[in-house]
């Protein structure tokens with residue numbers, strides 16, 4: 827059984843979230859979690875944290891993770907930003923990322939009533955977002971030496 831859970835940073839599963847993000851996203855580009863924290867001090871605390879969790883004989887195990895950075899009062903950006911989206915390498919392609927994104931979209935578009943979501947997607951991962959109905963919102967740019975595009979999904983506004 828896989829469940830999607832929203833956790834705070836003092837939740838026991840947060841350290842597993844960090845370990846997964848480190849293994850799948852940060853280590854391959856030579857970053858540690860402290861390097862990530864230092865790129866935008868205070869941002870991690872402002873994010874909502876989502877994890878995909880499986881029951882395991884040795885305890886709950888995080889196999890997917892993502893963060894949602896809500897729009898900030900001092901910014902022109904009205905959409906929420908999805909960051910650090912990843913699934914355990916052995917479990918990719920099973921629909922876990924899709925379920926994680928659906929849970930985040932439900933949270934963003936119902937309880938938080940956000941007008942949209944966006945992310946800086948690695949070019950290789952763009953088909954994942956496109957299959958979820960997201961669209962490209964920028965030309966290609968580089969982040970951490972990797973080609974990215976802004977991908978976004980906008981909620982229809984009442985007329």
Ligand SMILES: CC(C)(COP(=O)(O)OP(=O)(O)OC[C@H]1O[C@@H](n2cnc3c(N)ncnc32)[C@H](O)[C@@H]1OP(=O)(O)O)[C@@H](O)C(=O)NCCC(=O)NCCS
Nearest residue numbers: 911912913918919920921922923924947948950951953954
């Ligand atoms: C991208 C990622 C989060 C997707 O999670 P996932 O659980 O593997 O995705 P799903 O199984 O829900 O896939 C949904 C669909 O997207 C496709 N897809 C997923 N990742 C893809 C990728 N990197 N490239 C092309 N297609 C991809 C799947 O094939 C699937 O298509 P289908 O419905 O036709 O079968 C995961 O593969 C991952 O962690 N990749 C490495 C880290 C990464 O690239 N993160 C995103 C940074 S922007």
